[in-house]
Amino acid sequence: xxxxxxxxxxxxxxxxxxxxxxxxxxxxxxxxxxxxxxxxxxxxxxxxxxxxxxxxxxxxxxxxxxxxxxxxxxxxxxxxxxxxxxxxxxxxxxxxxxxxxxxxxxxxxxxxxx
Ligand code: AMP
Numbered sequence: 001x002x003x004x005x006x007x008x009x010x011x012x013x014x015x016x017x018x019x020x021x022x023x024x025x026x027x028x029x030x031x032x033x034x035x036x037x038x039x040x041x042x043x044x045x046x047x048x049x050x051x052x053x054x055x056x057x058x059x060x061x062x063x064x065x066x067x068x069x070x071x072x073x074x075x076x077x078x079x080x081x082x083x084x085x086x087x088x089x090x091x092x093x094x095x096x097x098x099x100x101x102x103x104x105x106x107x108x109x110x111x112x113x114x
Contacts, residue, residue, distance in 0.1 A: 001093075001101070003049045009102035013047050023078060027064045028071035038087075038108040040079050044072050050103040052092035072105060081109040 011017040012031065019031035022042050033041040046068050050056040057065065076082055086109035091098040 001051060003051045003055070004101060005049060007100055007102050009043075009045050009100050009104060010049065013045070023071065023075055025067050025071045025074075027067040030071060030075045033106065037106075039110040040081065040086075040108065042075055042079060042107045043104045044068065044075060044107065045102060045104045051101055052096075052098060052103050053090040053105075054092065056103045072107065075107055076109075079107070079109060080111045081107070084110065084112050 008017060012019045013029060019029075019034075022030040022032060024030070027047050028044055029047060030042055030044045033043050046056055046060060046064055048056075048060060048064055050060060056068075060068075072088070076086060079086075086107055089106040089108065090096075090104065091106075
């Protein structure tokens, strides 16, 4: 399957659609999931057009991959998930039940601070 720019995350990157942004970097964007499945549910996406995790790690530049992964770490810190843990999920294709065909990871967690 080819990457198709006609997807919601591409529209969020291009500011055609609004999102509740958590953090932005040179090559990534992090925002709250619109239908959270945990008290903290943040999506991190690369700004480049990649279909899924494998497409991204195979075709993105080292800089994009590094910036994206450091972005995930920064979000984890920002959401105070380091100590109590979190889930990091990336759904791909039919078996993974991927809904949005733009590479993304879900960060799921709960802050025990409050
Ligand atoms: P999946 O492709 O199955 O990994 O999941 C896509 C995720 O994107 C789901 O958890 C949706 O709730 C979320 N989602 C879809 N549209 C938006 C949007 N406009 N803003 C934020 N999250 C979204």
